[in-house]
Amino acid sequence: MQIVWLQSPQTKIYYNASTFRHLLDSLARPGKLNQLEYPEIPGGWLDEAPTHPTRENATLNPYALGAFLSLIDGEVSFAIASGGTWLQQESAAVRWLSLRSGASLKSPSAVAFAFFCEGRSGGLLKELSQGTLLEPESSATAFYCVEQLSDTPKTGRDWLELELSGPGILHSRRLYVAGMERSEIVAINASRGNYPLGIDLYLIDTLGQCVGLPRTTKILNR
Amino acid sequence: MKQPDSLKALITQLTAPSEEATSSDREQEEDTLYNFGFIDEDSKREVRRKLLKAVAIPGHLVPFASRDLPVAKGWGTGGLQITLALVKPDDTLKVIDQGDDDSVNAVNLRRFIQKTTNLQVTTDTLEATIVQTRHRVPEEPLGEDQILVLQVPMADPLRWVEPSIERSTEMHAEADYAPIWVYMYESVVRSGDVDISSQYPVMVEERYLMDTTPAPRYDVPALHMSKTLYLYGAGREKRIYAIPPYSRVAPLEFEDYPFKTEQKPGQACEKCGSTATYLTQHYIEAKSVDGTASHSATNGTEGYWAFFCSDTSYCNKRKKVI
Numbered sequence: 001m002q003i004v005w006l007q008s009p010q011t012k013i014y015y016n017a018s019t020f021r022h023l024l025d026s027l028a029r030p031g032k033l034n035q036l037e038y039p040e041i042p043g044g045w046l047d048e049a050p051t052h053p054t055r056e057n058a059t060l061n062p063y064a065l066g067a068f069l070s071l072i073d074g075e076v077s078f079a080i081a082s083g084g085t086w087l088q089q090e091s092a093a094v095r096w097l098s099l100r101s102g103a104s105l106k107s108p109s110a111v112a113f114a115f116f117c118e119g120r121s122g123g124l125l126k127e128l129s130q131g132t133l134l135e136p137e138s139s140a141t142a143f144y145c146v147e148q149l150s151d152t153p154k155t156g157r158d159w160l161e162l163e164l165s166g167p168g169i170l171h172s173r174r175l176y177v178a179g180m181e182r183s184e185i186v187a188i189n190a191s192r193g194n195y196p197l198g199i200d201l202y203l204i205d206t207l208g209q210c211v212g213l214p215r216t217t218k219i220l221n222r
Numbered sequence: 223m224k225q226p227d228s229l230k231a232l233i234t235q236l237t238a239p240s241e242e243a244t245s246s247d248r249e250q251e252e253d254t255l256y257n258f259g260f261i262d263e264d265s266k267r268e269v270r271r272k273l274l275k276a277v278a279i280p281g282h283l284v285p286f287a288s289r290d291l292p293v294a295k296g297w298g299t300g301g302l303q304i305t306l307a308l309v310k311p312d313d314t315l316k317v318i319d320q321g322d323d324d325s326v327n328a329v330n331l332r333r334f335i336q337k338t339t340n341l342q343v344t345t346d347t348l349e350a351t352i353v354q355t356r357h358r359v360p361e362e363p364l365g366e367d368q369i370l371v372l373q374v375p376m377a378d379p380l381r382w383v384e385p386s387i388e389r390s391t392e393m394h395a396e397a398d399y400a401p402i403w404v405y406m407y408e409s410v411v412r413s414g415d416v417d418i419s420s421q422y423p424v425m426v427e428e429r430y431l432m433d434t435t436p437a438p439r440y441d442v443p444a445l446h447m448s449k450t451l452y453l454y455g456a457g458r459e460k461r462i463y464a465i466p467p468y469s470r471v472a473p474l475e476f477e478d479y480p481f482k483t484e485q486k487p488g489q490a491c492e493k494c495g496s497t498a499t500y501l502t503q504h505y506i507e508a509k510s511v512d513g514t515a516s517h518s519a520t521n522g523t524e525g526y527w528a529f530f531c532s533d534t535s536y537c538n539k540r541k542k543v544i
Contacts, residue, residue, distance in 0.1 A: 013258050017310040020270045024308075027277045028451045028466045029366075071274075073267050112271070133395035137275035137284045167280050167427055167469040170447075196429060200278040214278035216427065216466075 015039060016070040023067060026202065026212030031164040031173035033151055036208040039066030050093040052117060054083035060093065060117060061145040063208035068115050068143050074102035076112040084122020093117075111140055119146035119180035119203070125187045128199050136196040139215070147179025149205045154178070160185065163220040164213070174222075175211060177203060185221045188213070259306040260338035265289050269307035269462070273453060276464035281426025283377055283394070288460040298331055298356060300455025301373035304462065305335060305354045308369065308453075314342045316350035321358040321500070321532035328356070345535045357420070359441040361499050361536040364450035366467065372435050377456035377463065379423040379433040399431050402474065410479055419484070425472050426465060438532075440483045440500040445471040492528040494540035501529040 015037060022034040039046045039062055049065060052058035072078055078101075080087045080094055086108060087094050094105050097115075108114065108127040116124070121142075131139030147158075154161075154176040162185065165172045180203070192198035198215025213219065259266065265287075272286040291299050309315070315335060319328035323345040331354065336343050344350050347360040354371040364370060380390035383401040393399070402423060409417045420436040424445065434442055435454065445452065445465055452465040465471060475481040490497045508525035531537035 013263060014311060016263065016267070017258070017308075021308065021310060024270075024273060024277065024451075027274055028464075071267060071271055073264055075264070075268060076271070134391055136279050136282060137272070139275075141274065168466040170468045196279050196282060198278075200274070214466075216278065216280065 015066070019067050019070045022210055023071070023202065023212065026210050027168075027200065027214050028212075029168045030166065030213055030217040031151070031162075031169060031175045031211060033149055034210045036063045036067055036204065036210050038063065038208060039069075048096070050096045052082065053080075053087055053091060053093050054085075054117070061204060061206055063206075063210070064115070064143050064145045064202075064204040065097075067202070067204060067210065068113065069097070069101055071141075072097070072101045072103040072113050074104075077104050077106035077110060078113040078115065079105065079108045079111045079128075080115040080117065081121060081124050082117035084120070084124065086124065108140075112138075114140050114142040116142060116144045119144050119177070120184050121187065123187065125184075125191055125199065128191075130191060130194070130197040130199055133197070136198075139197065139199055141200045141202070143202045143204060144180065144184075146177055146203045146205050148177075148207070149203060149209045149211055150176040150178075152176070161222040163222055164217050165220075166214075166217040168214070168217070179205070182221060185219055189219055191215075192217075256338055258311075258339060259309055260291070260334075261289055261303065261306050265303075266307040269303050272462050273304065273307065273464065276453070276462045277451070277466050279430075280466055280469050281424075281430030281432040281463060283391075283461045283463050285460055286462050288457045291457075293331070293334065295458040296375065298327060298354075298373040299457030300459075300462070301354050301356070301371045301457075302331060302335070302455075303457060304371045304453050304455040305352060306338070308352060308371070309335070309339050309341060311340070313351045314344050314349055316344050316347060316353045316535075317355070318353065318358060318360070318533075318535075319356045320502075321355075321360070322534045324534065346539075347533075347535055357436045357438075358500070358532060359437060359444045361531070361533040364448070366449045369451050369453060372437075372452065372454045374433065374435045374454045374456035374461070375458070376421070377433055377454070377459045377461040379421070379431050394430065397429065399425075402431060406474060406476070410476070416475070416479055416481075422481070423474050425474065427470050428472075431474075432463060432465075432471075438484060438500055439473075439481070440485055442471075442473050442481070443483070447471075489529050491531045491537060491540075493530055494537045494544060496531055496537070496540055499531045499533060499536065502532045503527050504530055 018037055022036050026034045052060055089105055109129055114128055128140035158178045160177045162175045163172055192215045201213040203211045272284045276284045293299055317328045317332040319325040332343055347362045352369050356373045378390055383405050384390040406416050420438050422434050422439050422442050424432050426432045447468050449467055451467055454463045473481040489501055506526055506528050509523045
């Protein structure tokens, strides 16, 4: 198929559109693995990306950063946590995200988007807004950077086996996650016990595979 | 201050009106002055954020800042904004109005989207990755890789029983849907059956009451456990809502007055002979002897009412096979 580009094919416009479709599909079909594009755009908007705030010589997941940036702007606020602590305004990661998006850092209970640099929140998930009955859509959306995601069986101590069910899933779906603690699943389930209130989640691994877990998804830790 | 290239080009053009612009100049102008998908990136991002929340809370009305477009509100701007926020260059788009690819609303919206995105367009439901529609679900079953975008004139089904939007929002929050049941009961008492012809209210995932747009009752069963993502946009009312794939969608009904579609046995499309599609009634004018349309049929054919498939693309496909 021939594509006629209105703008230069490399612009962020197309990256944002493509990334959004993956995020939408991930949330509409919980547990389905969607491969995100690598946010490599000439002009380098991901250049000088901050390093991992609490792990030495480690980078922040660029796929997750790109997806996060594709949704935030000056109209919304965000929070970012690493190692079980919320990062402050002077943190390099916060300044980098604010500068590139125009979004502001706010207290966790007031933000629309939260970014966890690892596959654990260290109990911080419960600080995010679950919305209200009048405005359940005002709840937060959280991104977790996990090590690996798979839809084929994996064994080993590093892997969690999750059984998912709910809207978007025909019967049930198995998801295997590495780099996420078992206690985090308990925290996630606790955040969605009062539907329609709840927090919507994305898990994104180091290879750019993305899974959505909206508040309607029931998660069973096998 | 440094001016952007697009602004420079525009200033040059405006200050030199005597120079006739060539067609290649005009193409260049379009290249630089249109954003992909017409609306700006911040507006798209807002629609996208609201779409994600709508999918996460099936059937819930999510407010959004409906932008002005070069189309009047009430003519599909809600669906249009969703489509423009969704599209990527490799999409194939189909736009229909009441099932028809060639009606004025469908043609204008399709032209607008194509002009501002350069997308491929189609009339074949199965070729499309995104189908924008007004008041119909296509006859051919949609797949997992397709998205149906519906234009919505009236987003809140509680509007029939509660004119105050603040109060109806509270009723949704509390899942207080008693008044709509009373409304349906009263219609049974009044007319002997539930007299809701279109826009039939449904419960999504046993939680939210949802309007199905003025789609016929015939289309309501297609929403239940569908493979496809349904996105609804009401531009005038500034609301977005969604039904994710494989979601439970149940029309309101009484045990003794079950939900019924409007299809009647024996009706068939005059063009393709289909008895299993949604049919609309059209009056075929009387024809005079010389073949021209006439109000009277003296010595010609009589005028009559005929049924045709509402989904013109599917009807044409069937005709080709026959």
